[in-house]
Amino acid sequence: xxxxxxxxxxxxxxxxxxxxxxxxxxxxxxxxxxxxxxxxxxxxxxxxxxxxxxxxxxxxxxxxxxxxxxxxxxxxxxxxxxxxxxxxxxxxxxxxxxxxxxxxxxxxxxxxxxxxxxxxxxxxxxxxxxxxxxxxxxxxxxxxxxxxxxxxxxxxxxxxxxxxxxxxxxxxxxxxxxxxxxxxxxxxxxxxxxxxxxxxxxxxxxxxxxxxxxxxxxxxxxxxxxxxxxxxxxxxxxxxxxxxxxxxxxxxxxxxxxxxxxxxxxxxxxxxxxxxxxxxxxxxxxxxxxxxxxxxxxxxxxxxxxxxxxxx
Amino acid sequence: xxxxxxxxxxxxxxxxxxxxxxxxxxxxxxxxxxxxxxxxxxxxxxxxxxxxxxxxxxxxxxxxxxxxxxxxxxxxxxxxxxxxxxxxxxxxxxxxxxxxxxxxxxxxxxxxxxxxxxxxxxxxxxxxxxxxxxxxxxxxxxxxxxxxxxxxxxxxxxxxxxxxxxxxxxxxxxxxxxxxxxxxxxxxxxxxxxxxxxxxxxxxxxxxxxxxxxxxxxxxxxxxxxxxxxxxxxxxxxxxxxxxxxxxxxxxxxxxxxxxxxxxxxxxxxxxxxxxxxxxxxx
Numbered sequence: 001x002x003x004x005x006x007x008x009x010x011x012x013x014x015x016x017x018x019x020x021x022x023x024x025x026x027x028x029x030x031x032x033x034x035x036x037x038x039x040x041x042x043x044x045x046x047x048x049x050x051x052x053x054x055x056x057x058x059x060x061x062x063x064x065x066x067x068x069x070x071x072x073x074x075x076x077x078x079x080x081x082x083x084x085x086x087x088x089x090x091x092x093x094x095x096x097x098x099x100x101x102x103x104x105x106x107x108x109x110x111x112x113x114x115x116x117x118x119x120x121x122x123x124x125x126x127x128x129x130x131x132x133x134x135x136x137x138x139x140x141x142x143x144x145x146x147x148x149x150x151x152x153x154x155x156x157x158x159x160x161x162x163x164x165x166x167x168x169x170x171x172x173x174x175x176x177x178x179x180x181x182x183x184x185x186x187x188x189x190x191x192x193x194x195x196x197x198x199x200x201x202x203x204x205x206x207x208x209x210x211x212x213x214x215x216x217x218x219x220x221x222x223x224x225x226x227x228x229x230x231x232x233x234x235x236x237x238x239x240x241x242x243x244x245x246x247x248x249x250x251x252x253x254x255x256x257x258x259x260x261x262x263x264x265x266x267x268x269x270x271x272x273x274x275x276x277x278x279x280x281x282x283x284x285x286x287x288x289x290x291x292x293x294x295x296x297x298x299x300x301x302x303x304x305x306x307x308x309x310x311x312x
Numbered sequence: 313x314x315x316x317x318x319x320x321x322x323x324x325x326x327x328x329x330x331x332x333x334x335x336x337x338x339x340x341x342x343x344x345x346x347x348x349x350x351x352x353x354x355x356x357x358x359x360x361x362x363x364x365x366x367x368x369x370x371x372x373x374x375x376x377x378x379x380x381x382x383x384x385x386x387x388x389x390x391x392x393x394x395x396x397x398x399x400x401x402x403x404x405x406x407x408x409x410x411x412x413x414x415x416x417x418x419x420x421x422x423x424x425x426x427x428x429x430x431x432x433x434x435x436x437x438x439x440x441x442x443x444x445x446x447x448x449x450x451x452x453x454x455x456x457x458x459x460x461x462x463x464x465x466x467x468x469x470x471x472x473x474x475x476x477x478x479x480x481x482x483x484x485x486x487x488x489x490x491x492x493x494x495x496x497x498x499x500x501x502x503x504x505x506x507x508x509x510x511x512x513x514x515x516x517x518x519x520x521x522x523x524x525x526x527x528x529x530x531x532x533x534x535x536x537x538x539x540x541x542x543x544x545x546x547x548x549x550x551x552x553x554x555x556x557x558x559x560x561x562x563x564x565x566x567x568x569x570x571x572x573x574x575x576x577x578x579x580x581x582x583x584x585x586x587x588x589x590x591x592x593x594x595x
Binding site: 187 | 438456457458459460461465467468470506507510511514564565567569571
C-alpha cells in the first residue's frame with residue numbers, strides 16, 4: 001500500500017499539510033464505508049500530486065472507455081482511423097445496457113466519433129463495444145503498451161463484462177444480476193470485482209491517461225475532452241465542486257459495489273487538476289448517494305493542495 | 313543408557329558441588345547418583361569431576377561440557393512444556409460485535425457448551441476488524457456490511473430483530489407498524505460500523521419510520537432509553553434465547569446482518585472453519 005505524497009514544486013501550502021490531507025482522505029473513506037484509491041495530479045504547470053493507495057490495481061468497470069478513447073484519438077491523429085467512419089450497431093446483436101444506444105431497440109447507424117462521444121458522455125456500452133471492435137483489441141493493447149500503460153486497462157469490452165456478471169450470478173438478465181449483487185443478506189461476488197479478470201488499472205495509471213489526453217493537441221483529442229465535459233451526471237467528483245464556474249470533465253465506472261470516476265477539475269485561471277477516485281463500498285446496494293458524495297469529498301480533499309494559478 | 317537422565321545428574325552435582333546435596337535435590341540417594349556420574353564419564357570418555365577429601369570439583373573438561381548439557385536439558389523441558397500446551401484445547405480469540413447486545417452471552421455460552429474454549433473480546437465492529445488485521449483476534453463476529461480489507465470474509469448471517477418499547481404492538485416491524493412509531497430508535501453508535509448503521513437508517517425510512525435514531529454507547533443505555541419511553545429498541549433475537557413469539561419480529565430489511573471474518577494469516581492451532589460453523593449454529 002503506498003501512501004506517498006510526492007512533492008509538489010512550489011510550496012503554495014504550508015509543509016505538513018499533506019499528511020493531514022491523507023488522514024482526512026482515510027477518515028472520509030472510513031466514514032462512507034468504502035475502500036478508496038485516490039490519485040490527483042496537476043495536468044499543466046509545475047508537477048504535483050496527492051496519492052492514497054494509488055498503486056493498487058482494481059477492476060475499473062466502464063472506466064476502460066477512457067484509455068480506449070485515448071487510443072482511438074491517437075490512431076485518428078496518426079491517420080490510421082477515420083473519425084467519421086460509419087458504423088452499424090445492429091439491434092439484434094447488441095448486449096443491452098442502461099443508457100444510449102445500448103438501451104435502444106433497433107439498428108443504429110452512426111459515425112465512429114459519435115460512438116466515442118456516446119461512450120464517454122453517457123457510458124454507452126453498445127458504443128464502447130463498437131469502438132473496441134473498430135480499433136481491435138490487439139491494436140488497443142499494443143498502443144497502450146507503447147504508451148507505457150498496462151494492456152489490461154482494456155482487457156475486454158462491456159459485453160464481455162456483462163456476460164461474466166450474468167454467469168457469476170446465475171442470472172439471465174441485467175436487472176436480475178443487479179438485484180443479486182445488491183442483496184443485503186448475501187455477500188454476492190463476481191469475477192468482475194477482481195482485477196485479474198476485469199479491465200483493471202491503478203489510480204495512478206488512470207491519472208497518466210488523463211495527463212496524456214491533456215498533453216495532446218488536434219481535433220480528435222479535443223473531441224474526446226469535449227465528450228468528457230458533456231458527461232450526463234455530476235453526482236460523484238462533481239458533488240465536491242458545486243460551483244457553476246468550475247469546469248468538470250469526467251468519466252465514471254460503476255459495477256455493483258464499485259464506484260469510480262476519473263475527472264479533470266478546472267478552476268478559472270488555475271492549472272487543471274486530474275483526479276481519479278476508485279472506490280469499493282462495503283454496502284452492496286445499487287443506490288448509495290452517500291458514497292457518491294464521499295467520492296466528491298475525496299476529490300475535493302485531494303485537489304485542494306494542488307490548486308495553483310496558471311499565471312504564476 | 314538414558315542420556316538426559318544422566319545429564320540431569322551432571323547438572324545437579326555441578327550446581328550443588330556436593331554429591332549428598334545433589335542427590336537430595338534430585339530426590340534420590342547418593343550411591344546411585346555417584347554410579348550414574350561414573351557411567352556418564354565412561355560413556356563420554358572424560359572425567360567430569362575431581363573428588364577428594366575436601367569434596368567435589370568440576371574439571372576443566374566438565375566445565376566446557378556443562379553449557380551444552382544445560383542447553384539439551386532446557387530444550388527437553390521446552391519440548392515437554394510445548395507438548396502439554398498443545399494437549400490443551402487452544403483458546404480461540406473471538407471478537408464479538410457489541411451491537412449483538414443480549415445475543416452475546418448466549419452466543420458465547422453456545423460456543424462453550426459446544427466444546428470450543430473461547431477468549432471473547434466485545435467491541436465495536438470496526439475495532440474488532442482492526443484487531444483481526446493486527447492478528448490479535450482469530451475470528452470476528454461483526455456487523456455486515458463493513459469494510460473487511462485484508463481479511464477473509466465468510467458468509468453473511470442474518471439475525472432476526474425485534475422492535476421493543478412503549479406503544480409497540482405486534483407487527484410493529486411491518487411497514488404500517490413502524491410508520492406509526494413516532495419515537496426515535498435507540499441504536500449502537502454509528503462509529504461501531506458506519507455502513508451497517510447507514511443501511512439500518514435507510515431501512516427504517518423505507519419502512520415508514522422517520523429514520524430518527526438515538527445513538528447510545530451500550531446496551532444498558534439503550535435499554536434505559538427504551539424503559540424511559542424516550543426511544544424504541546431494535547433488539548437482535550439470537551436463536552435459543554428467549555423463545556419469543558414471532559409477532560414482535562421486525563421486517564426482513566431491519567434484521568441484523570453479521571459476517572465472520574478471520575485473519576488472512578491463520579494460527580495453525582485454531583480450526584477457523586469449525587469455530588465459524590459453531591458460531592453459525594449458535595446464531
